[in-house]
Amino acid sequence: MKLTNRSKVVSNKEMTLAEKIYLPAIFTGMGITFKHAVRTVIKGAPAVYSYPEVQKPRATIWRGQHVLKRDEEGRERCTACGLCAVACPAEAITMTASERTKEEKGLYREEKYASVYEINMLRCIFCGMCEEACPKSAIYLTDRLVDVETNRGSFIYGKDKLVEKINERIDITTRQSEKQKNAVK
Amino acid sequence: MDLLTFKLILVLALFLLSLTIAAYSTWAERKVASIMQDRIGPNRAGPFGLLQPLADGGKFFFKEDFTPANAEKFLFVLGPALVMFISLITGAVIPWGKSLNIAGTSFDLQVANIDVGVLFIIGMASIGVYGIMIGGWASNNKYSLLGAIRASSQMISYELAMGLALLSIIMMTGSLDLKEITESQTTGKLWGIIPWGSGMNWNIFYQPIAFLVFFVAALAETNRHPFDLPECESELVTGYSTEYSSMKLGLYMFGEYVNMFISNAFMVVLFFGGYNYPGIEWVTQNWGENAAGILSVVAFLTKTVIGILIFMWIRWTLPRFRYDQLMHLGWKTLIPMALVNLLITGAVILAFAN
Secondary structure: OOOOOOOOOOOOOOOOHHHHOOHHHHHHHHHHHHHHHHHHHHHOOOOOOOOOOOOOOOOOOOOOOEEEOEOOOOOEOOOOOOHHHHHOOOOOEEEEEEEOOHHHHHOEOOOEEEEEEEEEOOOOOOOOHHHHHOOOOOEEEOOOOOOOOOOHHHHEEOHHHHEOEOOEOOOOHHHOOHHHHHHOO | OOHHHHHHHHHHHHHHHHHHHHHHHHHHHHHHHHHHOOOOOOOOOOHHHOOHHHHHHHHHHHOOOOOOOOOOHHHHHHHHHHHHHHHHHHHHHOOOEEEEEEOOEEEEEOOOOOOOHHHHHHHHHHHHHHHHHHHHHHOOOHHHHHHHHHHHHHHHHHHHHHHHHHHHHHHHHOOOOHHHHHHOOOOOOEOOOEOOOOOOOOHHHOOHHHHHHHHHHHHHHOOOOOOOHHHOHHHHOOHHHOOOOHHHHHHHHHHHHHHHHHHHHHHHHHHOOOOOOOOHHHHHHHHOHHHHHHHHHHHHHHHHHHHHHHHHHHHOOOOOOOHHHHHHHHHHHHHHHHHHHHHHHHHHHHHHHO
């Protein structure tokens, strides 16, 4: 019975003399490796990045570590609606909502804000659903890489790591559609 | 300087040389691998990663030294020690250079000039199997035992071909003395026809088939690719060294590299003229004995290092042989080939002797 059309008939044909003494094939192979060696020595290794110093260029829409955006006045956009947590297929996002006081008006844009916002980077699959679900354009994935940690606890990223610093804004305009750019004020 | 002092210095120098070359073989192996696979290779520890062997050694020493509960403790320790010991001791009979003249006395650059140098090396290489076999058996692990059995049956089979290939050289020279074998390659017309200066009358020109057989057997003897079957990761975990950790594993791996160095040196003595280089006699006459002696050591080591590099080149080109292919190649191809070669050599010697 033929299950797929990819099956092949194995040939058990006798090897010819040239194949039996192996040497021609061995010399061909050694020629190939030698060619590669010479090229690497003369021209340097092709397509190798010395990682920590030189990073491989990433696509502008690379889905890396998340950022919680602030608006132009430096207020946090997130209103702790929880849609990102609902949308998250890996259930990596948890948050606690709080109400802002009068003095905090300059800190949060809406009356409600996330007092705790945590993403478990070990669960996160970087699918970008949170980004799509967010009605306030508050959460975005960026092209940054998640740092290496030595214990599991450190992979639970709180607001200290997620919210962008006021003087170190993270540019996410390349991943926004025209429509979204216009919608975000 | 008396003879004993010179020999002691020579022994020490040889010991250090073998260890250094073995250590840097591990570095070179990775560099060769990387440039053949379009990569950069070790480049973090020191310039060009040159301190990598030191870092590796340090790591080996500080890792946990684990001995399985049911292992035969004494033999478990003896295994790697034996491999290392045997690898290092074979260097004693190899003539590393012509001779040095110190304060009017001429010293041969050979630790022990015994009459049966070839036999000594072959014998020691055979004993080298014990280290692997004992290690694999003492681990009390089926995979280790299987790996050890494979290793020893492979080495024993290939020793036959190796010995037969050697015989043709011994027949040509008429001696088992390595110094004499080297010296027989100094002068003479190539193939009895082409006149050449001194130092180029190498055995490889007379015995290419013996060289081929010997080379393949040497690869198998040192457990190098494509014959490194004792360490088939996919079938036998890592073979005989599965239960070994820390510096015991280090000694096994290191012993393999020392082995590679020694077997290449042996090959240079047998087939590539040993310490001979073109114009060795002219240099001796014109520049003096010491210059010729130092140059001969340089020539010897250069040839050896090139041999090591070729071993590595082969390793990073060829895939492993299957076990039955290995045995077929050893028994059905190499041994008959060596025998036929022996026959032809005998006939030619008989025909031209008179």
